[in-house]
Amino acid sequence: MTENSGLDKVTDTVSILLDKVPAPIKRNFLKALGQLSTAVIDIPAAWLESKSAEIRATSQARIQIIKSEGNKFSEQIDIPQPYIDKASEKYASKIIKEQINLDDISQKASKELASDDYSKQENSEKEISDDWLNEFENNARQMSSEEMRFIFSKILANEVKNPGNFSIRTIRLISQLDNIAAIHFQKLCSCAISMEVNNDIIDTRVVSLAGNAASNSLTKYGLSFDNLNVLQEYGLIISEFNSYMDYTPSVVTEQNTVALAFKFSNEHFAFLPTDREKYEKNMRLYGVMFSKSGKELYKIIPTEKNITYKKDFEEFLERRFLKLIPVKTN
Numbered sequence: 001m002t003e004n005s006g007l008d009k010v011t012d013t014v015s016i017l018l019d020k021v022p023a024p025i026k027r028n029f030l031k032a033l034g035q036l037s038t039a040v041i042d043i044p045a046a047w048l049e050s051k052s053a054e055i056r057a058t059s060q061a062r063i064q065i066i067k068s069e070g071n072k073f074s075e076q077i078d079i080p081q082p083y084i085d086k087a088s089e090k091y092a093s094k095i096i097k098e099q100i101n102l103d104d105i106s107q108k109a110s111k112e113l114a115s116d117d118y119s120k121q122e123n124s125e126k127e128i129s130d131d132w133l134n135e136f137e138n139n140a141r142q143m144s145s146e147e148m149r150f151i152f153s154k155i156l157a158n159e160v161k162n163p164g165n166f167s168i169r170t171i172r173l174i175s176q177l178d179n180i181a182a183i184h185f186q187k188l189c190s191c192a193i194s195m196e197v198n199n200d201i202i203d204t205r206v207v208s209l210a211g212n213a214a215s216n217s218l219t220k221y222g223l224s225f226d227n228l229n230v231l232q233e234y235g236l237i238i239s240e241f242n243s244y245m246d247y248t249p250s251v252v253t254e255q256n257t258v259a260l261a262f263k264f265s266n267e268h269f270a271f272l273p274t275d276r277e278k279y280e281k282n283m284r285l286y287g288v289m290f291s292k293s294g295k296e297l298y299k300i301i302p303t304e305k306n307i308t309y310k311k312d313f314e315e316f317l318e319r320r321f322l323k324l325i326p327v328k329t330n
Contacts, residue, residue, distance in 0.1 A: 028128040028160045037106040098141035108153030126163040139175040154300035170293040187222040190303040194263040203245040204290040214241040236294040248283040261327040268327045279321035
């Protein structure tokens, strides 16, 4: 490990984090850090600062142990020593690469936790589970790309803040996602609306507008029937591509109030009737509904605003005597 390793970066941010986060989050983070990066310290920052050098020394020692075991193995059976040396070196390299991945994910998660604003949040007293951490570690260690390490760091940070946010099934699912499916899912998330209550997602879907998604009504936005089938096979959306959800709570009342705003394009909106007589009182929106795992991942997937879809969505609402208005949330 070098001086600029992920472990060193974790060291740089942990002392800041320990000073500002609420106790339950601090407890969960230290538990996760202890398993994932071995940089756990429940106190002195000074001890933490010295830990990175110790881990570097330990890593080198592990390599020597592996080589030593390889030498013993080569003495017992007739295998050329160069082959044993190469196999030992390759195995040691794999271990180090996996630990670097875990350290980098831990560092990114700790940075997000340290920069979060906890004054407006309700903090869970739940403890992050051992089974969840074991599954997370087994999958996260394989994540070598910057994009996947970013996603896993977001999963870890959110789970530390509110254990139970991400199921073990979701961790397995995201680790198996190929690049094409990931691109399709990002496009889906960029067009989605989402209804949440107290951080729990009730519904997330892409409204199919004038047609039926099963008949390619969303092809214009990169969400053809075939592409949706790929997402359904991965378990990110339900098999019925034209289910509906009642969004009546998101309609502005005559008293100019709204029971529940919804999220769209990283902002919060409500539906304002442009004609109180003509708009549909039962606000059913049909489209592609996210699965449980899909809804969990929707919270953390980086999205881009789909200007074309938003324009078409607004025109769709206009025909129903409604329009989007932004809503301020706490």
